Amino acid sequence: MGCCEFPDHIMGKQFYSASTADGTLVFDSHTLGNESSSFQLLTKLLDMGFSWTHIAQMMNVKVHVVRVLDYCNDFSKMLSEESHSNLARLHALVDMLKEKLPNQDVAAWLETTLDGYYYSGIDVISKGQTKLLIKYADGEVSSTELLDSCFPNWRDNYDDRIEIFTASDGERAIRLRDDTLED
Numbered sequence: 249m250g251c252c253e254f255p256d257h258i259m260g261k262q263f264y265s266a267s268t269a270d271g272t273l274v275f276d277s278h279t280l281g282n283e284s285s286s287f288q289l290l291t292k293l294l295d296m297g298f299s300w301t302h303i304a305q306m307m308n309v310k311v312h313v314v315r316v317l318d319y320c321n322d323f324s325k326m327l328s329e330e331s332h333s334n335l336a337r338l339h340a341l342v343d344m345l346k347e348k349l350p351n352q353d354v355a356a357w358l359e360t361t362l363d364g365y366y367y368s369g370i371d372v373i374s375k376g377q378t379k380l381l382i383k384y385a386d387g388e389v390s391s392t393e394l395l396d397s398c399f400p401n402w403r404d405n406y407d408d409r410i411e412i413f414t415a416s417d418g419e420r421a422i423r424l425r426d427d428t429l430e431d
Contacts (some may be wrong), residue, residue, distance in 0.1 A: 286332050289339045290317055296342065297355035306373045307334045312316045341378055363391040363420070364412035366405045370397050 257343070292302055304311040309331055309379065333373035345354045362384075372381045377398045383389045395402045415421040 286317065286327050286335055289312065289335050293304055293335075293339060293342065297353060298342075302355075302359065303335075304412050305340070305370055306338050307331060308374060309334075337375070341373070341382075344382065348382070362395060363368065364410075365395060365402065367395060367399055367402060375399075 289377075290303070294300075298333075300314045301311050304314045306402075307314070313331070342354055345357070349357060358373070361368050362372075369381055369384075372378075372394065374396050377394075380389065380394055380397055384391065384394045409424055410422055411425050412420055412422050
């Protein structure tokens with residue numbers, strides 16, 4: 249499954265912008281414009297704080313592909329049409345999330361584990377479940393509903409002895425759950 253799976257009617261377009269209308273993803277080609285090269289799209293994602301590793305994971309390519317692309321400003325021949333399309337879609341998805349989460353650093357939001365569980369938004373994107381991730385960003389589904397849909401066996405990998413909580417200084421921290429501590 250490729251990065252950012254979207255409806256068939258937009259598959260032929262090279263550049264994407266995303267918006268929601270009645271729960272459906274709608275794409276058009278005007279926002280990024282035809283002047284946006286793969287290098288420009290990659291540079292924008294790197295400038296937003298995404299690492300080579302996470303970009304590669306979300307595009308479903310090897311890390312060295314992204315690393316080489318970062319060093320070469322004319323790599324249009326190096327990227328397959330599918331990879332370029334995935335990069336443009338990823339950029340559009342990140343733009344959409346920036347609009348939906350205006351007070352969040354989207355790269356950090358995607359890297360953070362879902363309510364302290366093993367998987368993150370980056371894992372959800374790499375599974376092609378972008379529509380569900382957008383619903384999660386909108387608060388329409390919970391993290392456990394998102395995990396159940398994307399990773400049916402996620403509970404097998406989850407250590408429920410540990411919890412994330414808000415400490416007295418207002419920051420999030422981890423600790424053993426009270427019921428796991430021995431008296």
